[in-house]
Amino acid sequence: METVQFENKAYEEAFDVKVLRNAVTSPDGNKLVFSALGSLYISQNGKTPERLTSGTDFEAEPQFNAKGDQIVYVTWNDENLGKIQIYNLTTKKSTVVTKDPAIYRTPSFSPDGKQIVYRKRRWQWSSRISIHYQWNIHC
Secondary structure (H helix, E strand, C coil), rough: CCCCCCCCCCCCCCCCCCCCCCCCCCCCCEEEEEEECCECCCCCCCCCCCCCCCCCCEEEEEEECCCCCCCEEEEEEECEEEEEEECCCCCEEECCCCCEEEEEEEEEEEECCCCCEEEEEEECCCHHHHHEEEEEEEC
């Protein structure tokens, strides 16, 4: 009896992304930033999206500031937990703005861009899991 053989690739070099998450438009409407495959991407004036950052952590929940020149977002990795970062579209650099590792969610700039409000989740492991949510403002 002969064995049936066929090609079965474990992965494809290129494929179409089917799901975009956390899509937001810039205040002027010319840029779209979204999360896909654990990274942030930007499309400018309807062009092909490009990777926004070069980070290795999962990235999500982007929000533009009112001027549209900065993007605040959350990151996560299983070893170091999460943080909030700001990406400057002019310098093309990210800056970490939080010090404590935690689960950060829904960051957003204040209207004047001087503060960031976000949710921070902490927990304690014991016989009962205790989860605390708090709203924070970063200046």
